[in-house]
Amino acid sequence: FVDHGLLRLNEGDQVMAFFAEHLGVNVVRVNAEDRFIAALAGISDPEEKRRCVGRLFVEVFEEQAAGMGNIQWLAQGTIYPDVIESAGSKTGKAQVIKSHHNVGGLPEHMQLKLIEPLRDLFKDEVRKIGVELGLPRDLVYRHPFPGPGLSVRILGEVKKEYADLLKAADAIFINELTQEGLYDQVSQAFAVFLPVKSVGVMGDGRRYDYVIALRAVETVDFMTASWARLPYEFLDRVSRRIINEVPGVSRVTYDISGKPPATIEWE
Numbered sequence: 001f002v003d004h005g006l007l008r009l010n011e012g013d014q015v016m017a018f019f020a021e022h023l024g025v026n027v028v029r030v031n032a033e034d035r036f037i038a039a040l041a042g043i044s045d046p047e048e049k050r051r052c053v054g055r056l057f058v059e060v061f062e063e064q065a066a067g068m069g070n071i072q073w074l075a076q077g078t079i080y081p082d083v084i085e086s087a088g089s090k091t092g093k094a095q096v097i098k099s100h101h102n103v104g105g106l107p108e109h110m111q112l113k114l115i116e117p118l119r120d121l122f123k124d125e126v127r128k129i130g131v132e133l134g135l136p137r138d139l140v141y142r143h144p145f146p147g148p149g150l151s152v153r154i155l156g157e158v159k160k161e162y163a164d165l166l167k168a169a170d171a172i173f174i175n176e177l178t179q180e181g182l183y184d185q186v187s188q189a190f191a192v193f194l195p196v197k198s199v200g201v202m203g204d205g206r207r208y209d210y211v212i213a214l215r216a217v218e219t220v221d222f223m224t225a226s227w228a229r230l231p232y233e234f235l236d237r238v239s240r241r242i243i244n245e246v247p248g249v250s251r252v253t254y255d256i257s258g259k260p261p262a263t264i265e266w267e
Contacts, residue, residue, distance in 0.1 A: 002060045004053065005033025006149030006163055009171040022136060028068075032060050033160075040151055040158040046267035049158065053148040055107045062111050074112040078119045079126055081222050085263075122221045143174075143188045144222070152267040156195040161248075162210075166193040168246045169212045176238045177216075186228045189216035191242075192255075192266045200243070200250030209250035212242055217264055225259040 001019075003012040012029070019027045039056050043049050058074070065071035106114075118126050123144065130140035146152050153170075154162045170191040177183040192213040200207040214235070219225035239252040255262075 001027050001029045003031050004036040006151050009167040037160050044156040049151050050148050073115050075115050078116040080122050154193045162193050165248050169242045172241050186216045187219045198251040207250045209248050211251045212249050213253045213255050215255040227256045
């Protein structure tokens with residue numbers, strides 16, 4: 001398990017606990033946060049960020065595999081929307097929307113051979129398989145998360161301070177969705193860090209801090225999506241919590257763009 005430090009809050013620990021509790025698999029955890037943050041320094045183009053993460057993922061996996069004996073295969077959870085958006089479908093007619101790190105972001109030459117058992121399936125089909133296999137419902141219906149992690153939910157250059165701020169804001173949003181019984185009513189929800197500052201007021205003082213955008217959508221196949229009509233009172237509570245509890249945030253916005261024309265992720 002390559003922990004690039006760009007997961008959701010405490011997600012690395014949750015992954016390890018899941019494998020130990022439900023699958024009985026002895027997983028080796030590699031803390032590669034410093035390495036990924038350093039590699040992403042100065043990169044603001046989203047396509048380049050995705051390629052950087054994909055390349056480094058494979059490098060770390062191959063380094064670990066070299067010390068484990070006869071390891072020949074790298075298994076990936078690539079699904080069909082990843083292939084289409086990365087213009088890797090068999091027809092060759094699709095245009096690149098964004099290069100998923102596990103498709104267009106992989107290095108040309110790999111020591112490990114690649115196996116992708118879910119490559120031709122959509123998300124709803126993958127979930128049906130998970131249910132048939134008896135996997136926990138919380139895992140099967142967990143909201144999707146991009147392989148490059150928060151690097152594509154931080155617009156522009158990735159910095160650790162941005163990632164830490166975003167993790168805190170995102171955790172509040174997801175927690176409130178769960179507490180309100182709205183988590184399973186939306187298909188995907190997350191926060192986005194915007195590298196711009198906005199004037200705010202806290203008490204009698206002036207604040208000039210960053211902006212967080214909230215995104216929630218409803219979809220079946222993730223190829224098209226509608227923005228989720230969340231209650232105003234709910235959004236108000238989430239906004240107030242983020243601004244009051246996350247130092248460095250002065251404003252919260254809500255994304256009301258559908259797919260198309262927007263993609264679900266911002267980058």
